[in-house]
Amino acid sequence: MRIKEQKYFLPDGREITIKSAGPEDALKVKLHREATSAETHFMAREPEDGQLNLDKITEILGSIAKSERDFMVSAYIGDELIGDLGVTLIRPHLKYLHRAYLGMSIRQEYTGMGLGSFMMQIALGQAKANGFEQVELGVYSDNDRARHMYKKMGFKEYGMNPRAFKLKDGTYRDEIIMANIFE
Ligand SMILES: CC(C)(COP(=O)(O)OP(=O)(O)OC[C@H]1O[C@@H](n2cnc3c(N)ncnc32)[C@H](O)[C@@H]1OP(=O)(O)O)[C@@H](O)C(=O)NCCC(=O)NCCS
Numbered sequence: 001m002r003i004k005e006q007k008y009f010l011p012d013g014r015e016i017t018i019k020s021a022g023p024e025d026a027l028k029v030k031l032h033r034e035a036t037s038a039e040t041h042f043m044a045r046e047p048e049d050g051q052l053n054l055d056k057i058t059e060i061l062g063s064i065a066k067s068e069r070d071f072m073v074s075a076y077i078g079d080e081l082i083g084d085l086g087v088t089l090i091r092p093h094l095k096y097l098h099r100a101y102l103g104m105s106i107r108q109e110y111t112g113m114g115l116g117s118f119m120m121q122i123a124l125g126q127a128k129a130n131g132f133e134q135v136e137l138g139v140y141s142d143n144d145r146a147r148h149m150y151k152k153m154g155f156k157e158y159g160m161n162p163r164a165f166k167l168k169d170g171t172y173r174d175e176i177i178m179a180n181i182f183e
Pocket of ligand 1: 036040042043104105106107110111112113114115116117118138139140143144145146148149152
């Protein structure tokens with residue numbers, strides 16, 4: 001499904017359009033994900049993992065757009081994609097139908113200006129409306145900004161996957177498991 005289009009204004013007045021990226025935006029999503037992977041170590045991929053596959057992204061965005069429950073919350077300045085958030089069913093099996101997984105990233109230059117909180121608020125409202133009972137995510141233990149924002153938006157930390165990530169410098173990071181359980 002696709003969310004209803006809406007606007008967000010940065011503190012300097014610049015207008016951001018929030019809508020759902022679809023298969024037609026696959027190249028923008030690919031470039032965004034490659035850029036955000038290079039900007040911090042907080043994403044799953046390193047640039048050395050290679051380029052993302054455009055056909056695969058097109059297929060995934062197409063199936064999310066057609067899905068009744070999965071959706072994207074995407075932020076654009078003009079035509080440029082600068083924020084990417086996806087909410088997807090964890091597994092299509094009966095025992096998992098109440099659980100959604102959320103992943104998100106914003107280009108560094110647009111972080112710290114409330115956009116992430118705004119996108120999260122939309123995502124949680126839509127997830128509830130789509131029948132999910134909880135939204136889950138994993139975050140790097142040293143991603144203080146993300147952990148702060150997620151807690152502010154109602155997520156709690158329920159667990160930890162030790163040494164989930166090994167960085168290029170040989171150091172490890174734990175993954176913190178968080179969930180927002182709607183009650
Ligand atoms: C994590 C991310 C999505 C948050 O979005 P954002 O637009 O930067 O977040 P917001 O501006 O809405 O909110 C950030 C909050 O963190 C706070 N914050 C900023 N730096 C912080 C730090 N080092 N430690 C703790 N809190 C911090 C801000 O004060 C703000 O809190 P407040 O609203 O209570 O004042 C975004 O920064 C991002 O995409 N970062 C790079 C990729 C990434 O980390 N993705 C998440 C993977 S799990």
